[in-house]
Structures are given as C-alpha cells and as structure tokens.
Amino acid sequence: MKIFNDFSLKRFNTFGLNYKCDAFIEVEFAEEIYSINKMFELDKARHLIIGEGSNILLTKDFEGIVIHPVFNNLKIKTVEKNSVLIEVEAGKNWNDLVQFAVNKNLWGIENLISIPGLVGAAPIQNIGAYGQEIKDVIETVQFFDFDDALFKVYEKEKCRFDYRSSIFKQELKNRVFITSIELNLSKEPKPILDYGNVKDELKKAEIINPTIEDMSNTIAKIRKSKLPSPEEIGNAGSFFKNPIIFSSKAEEIKKNYPDLPIFKTNNSYVKIPAAWLIEKIGYKGKTKGNVATYHKQPLVLINLGNATGEEILEFANEIIVKVKQVFDILLETEVNII
Ligand SMILES: Cc1cc2nc3c(=O)[nH]c(=O)nc-3n(C[C@H](O)[C@H](O)[C@H](O)COP(=O)(O)OP(=O)(O)OC[C@H]3O[C@@H](n4cnc5c(N)ncnc54)[C@H](O)[C@@H]3O)c2cc1C
Structure with a gap:
C-alpha cells in the first residue's frame, strides 16, 4: 500500500475540484484492505472509496481517509x-x-x-x-x-x-x-440496437449485421458527439436519475405537454427523461456563475472552470426545486454527493 497525507483529490474527481483529504491510501493488493481496516479502524473512521471519481461531487475537503484500489488483474x-x-x-x-x-x-x-x-x-x-x-x-x-x-x-x-x-x-x-x-x-452475438440512434448510425454506415466492434465503435462515436469529455470539461455524466412515476401521473402531464416521452417499465410505473424535464423548465444550456447544464445534454452539469462543489450542488438544488414546482416530480441525484 502507499499512503499520502494531506492529499489533493483534483485528479480523482471528474469535476476537477481541488479538495483535499487527510490521507489517501492506494491499495495494491485486495488482501491489504484487511490490515488497512485494522490499522485505521475503518469501521469507525470516516472513509471514502474513490475509483476515478466520475460519479461523485465533492463539496468540501474530505476529513477522513480515501481508499483507492489499484489492483487490476x-x-x-x-x-x-x-x-x-x-x-x-x-x-x-x-x-x-x-x-x-x-x-x-x-x-x-x-x-x-x-x-x-x-x-x-x-x-x-x-x-x-x-x-x-x-x-x-x-x-x-x-x-x-x-x-x-x-x-x-x-x-x-x-x-x-x-x-x-x-x-x-x-x-x-x-x-x-x-x-x-x-x-x-x-460467445454468441447478441447485438442490442434499439436504444438511442444506434440503428440510424449503423444504417448510415451501411452495416446490416453488426460485429461487436461495429457496436462498440458506433456507440463510442454517438457518446462522443453527445457528452462532454471530463478531460476537457469537468462533469460527472448524468447528474440526475430519470424519474420513475405513476403512469396516471405521466398521462396527467401529457395533457399539457403532449411531447412528454414515456418509457414503460414492467408495472404501473413509467420512466420519463430527466433531461426533458430540465429542458422544459428552461435550463438546457443554462449558465449560473461557474456552473452550467451542457448545451447538448441538460442532464449533465458542467464545471466551467472555477466552480466549487458547493456552487454545483446549489445549481443542482435549484433545478430540483424548479422541476418540483412545475411538474411536482422530485428529481433524485445519480451522482454521490460527498
Ligand atoms: C462523461 C461521463 C459519462 C458517464 N456515463 C455513464 C453511463 O452511461 N452509465 C452509467 O451508469 N454511468 C455513467 N457515468 C457515471 C460513472 O462513470 C459510473 O458510475 C462509474 O461506474 C463510476 O466509476 P468510478 O470509478 O469513477 O467511481 P467513483 O465516482 O470513484 O465512485 C462512485 C461511488 O462508488 C463508490 N465506490 C467506488 N469504488 C468502490 C469500490 N471498489 N468498493 C466500494 N465502493 C466503491 C464510491 O465511494 C462512490 O460512492 C458517466 C460519468 C461521466 C463522467
């Protein structure tokens, strides 16, 4: 294991926020966690496991121990x-x-x-x-x-x-x-084509029976055109989950908003796109200080450069409040707030 004290987490969160932790432990073998647990009493001590930090929002320095696995067989x-x-x-x-x-x-x-x-x-x-x-x-x-x-x-x-x-x-x-x-x-081909514009992209490329490479290349290409790369713009992907609501509630909303997209789940609930809700409250591509929603995908909150975690959280909360006011739907964050 390697231990670093008073360590900056800037490289370990894709929002690129420069918060610190008291200690950062790189775990080199799975078995080491046993002695690390004993040494630092992790059952009681404040700790956080971080992989690449692509699904977390740090809002302040982390007063505790961060554990990061590097074993990768x-x-x-x-x-x-x-x-x-x-x-x-x-x-x-x-x-x-x-x-x-x-x-x-x-x-x-x-x-x-x-x-x-x-x-x-x-x-x-x-x-x-x-x-x-x-x-x-x-x-x-x-x-x-x-x-x-x-x-x-x-x-x-x-x-x-x-x-x-x-x-x-x-x-x-x-x-x-x-x-x-x-x-x-x-080992058997099982291409799943029915989501997003996968079919259209394959058709454009005149691919009829896609290989596994065709599938991964096509999806990588679609994603690249829609989502900001964290290396260029700090973000943590979709900030909110798509809400799952009663189908009767969705029908109610549809009366005023006939363009509401509805995805059936396997019971009396339906899933609706959080991105659609955010767009409808006028927050697609909206900027506030150092934070914004991405212009191509409002579900993604972006750090325009100098945002703090608190600013990002405040902006997220503003979206939650507005969506609740307009649609009476409570958005849940997908990102883990720390
Ligand atoms: C541009 C972008 C696009 C994305 N697209 C998608 C997508 O299409 N679908 C999707 O599902 N997600 C997506 N995400 C979210 C994210 O990539 C995934 O959730 C990913 O699995 C997080 O991995 P991580 O190593 O960065 O986890 P972290 O952000 O480091 O951690 C996430 C959570 O898991 C815990 N954790 C991490 N590792 C461990 C461990 N070994 N043991 C116990 N707990 C652990 C952490 O404590 C934290 O609570 C996207 C993110 C970005 C930035």
Whole structure:
C-alpha cells in the first residue's frame, strides 16, 4: 500500500475540484484492505472509496481517509461452449475491460463502452447505457465488509440490482470495499440496437449485421458527439436519475405537454427523461456563475472552470426545486454527493 497525507483529490474527481483529504491510501493488493481496516479502524473512521471519481461531487475537503484500489488483474475462469466467465479486480479501468471483451469477441458489455470509472464501482449503481446494464452479465461481487472485517461473495441475486442502484448504493453504502467481480460473457452475438440512434448510425454506415466492434465503435462515436469529455470539461455524466412515476401521473402531464416521452417499465410505473424535464423548465444550456447544464445534454452539469462543489450542488438544488414546482416530480441525484 502507499499512503499520502494531506492529499489533493483534483485528479480523482471528474469535476476537477481541488479538495483535499487527510490521507489517501492506494491499495495494491485486495488482501491489504484487511490490515488497512485494522490499522485505521475503518469501521469507525470516516472513509471514502474513490475509483476515478466520475460519479461523485465533492463539496468540501474530505476529513477522513480515501481508499483507492489499484489492483487490476483479469482472469479467465471458465470457458464453456457459449460463454466465458471472467474475474476482474476493482482497480481495472472499465473501458479497458470493455475493449478486452470486444477484442475477444465476448458479448454483453460492448454497449457500455466509454463509461468512465473503475471496475469496482461498476456494480454500485449498476452501470447502464444503450440497453445494457452490468446486472445482465454479473455473476458475483466480491468485497470486504468493514463492519465484521470479513471478505464476502454475493451472488447477483443478493446484490439487489435495480435502475442505477444496488445493495451497495443502499444498505451497504460506505460499508464495503468491492475487490472484484465475475462476469459471464457470451460467445454468441447478441447485438442490442434499439436504444438511442444506434440503428440510424449503423444504417448510415451501411452495416446490416453488426460485429461487436461495429457496436462498440458506433456507440463510442454517438457518446462522443453527445457528452462532454471530463478531460476537457469537468462533469460527472448524468447528474440526475430519470424519474420513475405513476403512469396516471405521466398521462396527467401529457395533457399539457403532449411531447412528454414515456418509457414503460414492467408495472404501473413509467420512466420519463430527466433531461426533458430540465429542458422544459428552461435550463438546457443554462449558465449560473461557474456552473452550467451542457448545451447538448441538460442532464449533465458542467464545471466551467472555477466552480466549487458547493456552487454545483446549489445549481443542482435549484433545478430540483424548479422541476418540483412545475411538474411536482422530485428529481433524485445519480451522482454521490460527498
Ligand atoms: C462523461 C461521463 C459519462 C458517464 N456515463 C455513464 C453511463 O452511461 N452509465 C452509467 O451508469 N454511468 C455513467 N457515468 C457515471 C460513472 O462513470 C459510473 O458510475 C462509474 O461506474 C463510476 O466509476 P468510478 O470509478 O469513477 O467511481 P467513483 O465516482 O470513484 O465512485 C462512485 C461511488 O462508488 C463508490 N465506490 C467506488 N469504488 C468502490 C469500490 N471498489 N468498493 C466500494 N465502493 C466503491 C464510491 O465511494 C462512490 O460512492 C458517466 C460519468 C461521466 C463522467
């Protein structure tokens, strides 16, 4: 392990905010977390696990210990006729894992290309994009439980995966350190084309039977044209979740706003785009001081250069209040506020 005191987290949050933590510990092997826990009494001490910080908003210096995994092995565990089971450690860059799968022609995560972050964070909010979610391929999650100082394995059923959520973002939030995950990837092509403008893009390129590379390249291209790169503009992707509301409520809104897009879920609820709500309250591309909503995608809040975490949070709260006033819908943040 490596320990750094009074450490700047600027490189470890994609908003690019220059807050500090008391100590920053790089964990080089999964097993080390056992002694780190003992040494720093992490069951009691204030601590925060950070991967690449692409789903957090720091609002002040973190008075506590930040833990960052750097162990990143990838192991092929079993090869079946139609599938391959791999185990990947928490410190591996998510996109590198997707590239690995694409190169090996293993299907199941190709639509999750270009999502920033490390593998260890991927199950936390059940990352998803373009019709795929990690829950569809995950078999187990291995983690260290700070409360009883034990390494544990949860089968996917126990992880309670849901839309941008899991047990790790709920009951077990801040109580576990995910060390690795097992994914079951398919050798058989399973292209998912029905989301966003994937079909249109493939058609434009005259691709009829897309290969796994066609899928990942197309989605990477679409994402690049729509989302700001954190290297150029500080952001944490979608700041809010898409609200899930009663279908009767959606019908009510539709009376005044016939263009409301509605996505059916499997019960009496529907999902509606938070971006649409934000646009309707007049906040698409809106700037306030050093913060703005991205002009191409209002769900993304951006740091115009010198924003503080508090300013970003204030702006987010302003959006929440306005959406509530106009639509009586409470937006929930997808980003973890620290
Ligand atoms: C431009 C952009 C686009 C994005 N697009 C998408 C998208 O399409 N779909 C999507 O789902 N997300 C998206 N995101 C959000 C983000 O990339 C994912 O949530 C990602 O999984 C976060 O990884 P991270 O390593 O940066 O996690 P961090 O931001 O460092 O951490 C996120 C949370 O997980 C916890 N955590 C991190 N690692 C561990 C661990 N090993 N054990 C226990 N807890 C841990 C942290 O404490 C924190 O609460 C996007 C973000 C950006 C900036």
